[in-house]
Amino acid sequence: MGAMSEVGSAIVAESGSAGTSESETVLDSPAASKPAAAKPRGQRLYALDLLRFIAAALVVSRHWLAVGSLYLGGPRIYPYGVTHLKQIAPEGVVHFATYGDLGVELFFLISGFVICMSSWGRTVGQFAASRIARLFPAYWFAVLATVFVLLAFPSLHFHRRPGLIHQVLMNLTMTQSFYGVQDVDPVYWTLAAELRFYMIFAIVVAFGVTYRRVMYFCWLWAFLAMFGQMSGNGTLNAVVQPQYAPFFIAGVAFFLMWRFGPTLLLWGLVAVSFLTAQSLLVPDPAAFPEVGWAYPRWPMLVACAVFFTLMALVALHKLEWVRWRALATVGALTYPLYLLHQVIGFTLIAYLHRHLSFWPTVGLAAVAILLLCHLVQRFVERPLQRLLKNGLKHSLEAMRQADAEAATTRRRRSPIPHQAAPAPLQPTETARTP
16 A cells, blocks of 8 residues: 555665755755755665564455455355454454554555655656656556456355446546446545645645755644644545545655655654554444454554554664665565455465365465565566556656757747847938038
């Protein structure tokens, strides 16, 4: 998820202060007298790959080991309802997995960090092109594959079967929830939250990403989220997302720490974000009447504190010893795993359940889904990303070329500025004759 958003992508540090002038660098760095050193290009943050996979695993555990298919129609699609799970799985496992939806908040923390990093020194066109190329290839495959499963196994997915072609086509845009069209797979709701974040952060990118502008943006966003929560203004809340804004904002602040070093103002922004975030993490037992046990709040607060602490360690360069190259592969599987694990994963589990007990079923389903994710990442994401990047790059170059030619034409047609007008001819004096 969003990614999440840059979920499933390679996390590579940007170098220097590309795209900013020397005056902007001095003005916007935390210490004007001693600008922070640029981070070397190509430095991969393996710790973020690991955290991203942990976030995806938490979400999968929530769906596979806890509430099951409560949002998808009960045991016909997923044979292990909550009541059944409590009978066949250790109670502690089921209780722990119930809180797996907090993986979404961890995704949003990571997304704030990564989006700020990847936007530095880019134009708004380059920023949009990078997001499109990153998110859509795997998403398009997931939508089409999920629709195929829904149509191929109607006895399992009877109530989610897409009955109208416009629903499927609208899902391909990733903006279906903005128009009130049902998601093909319920997990897509987080992508809408990511898109809102991209849209408002694009405003900063349009003006040029600098330390000062990003700080202004974060504090303004925090204020608007507070005002939206207080006023209940639906339009404002749809844009600023008060429930998730603290996580995105904190992620951005952590990136600024990572790049420029910690300051009191940044720690204050993180502290405000954490205090706000923990107050918004409220369990809703009414949403899960089948859980059948107390759904206390304190594990959510502990998880929130752990997430913020881990991101702070990344920001302070305390996890750079994590350099296992296998994590790059693991991180690349995260986005496809998130997109494919629910409807497709539930269908696989429903059929394996006919022949296997619970743990072998879930274990084999996990292996199969990860293998599918690897194939998607290698044979769908990589080639389509290259095609999209090249196509969008050429499109942006064509726009710039057209603008340059138009500007040249205007200059040729306009008079040269400040050109002095020719002096009037002075009449020559002639001798008068009497």
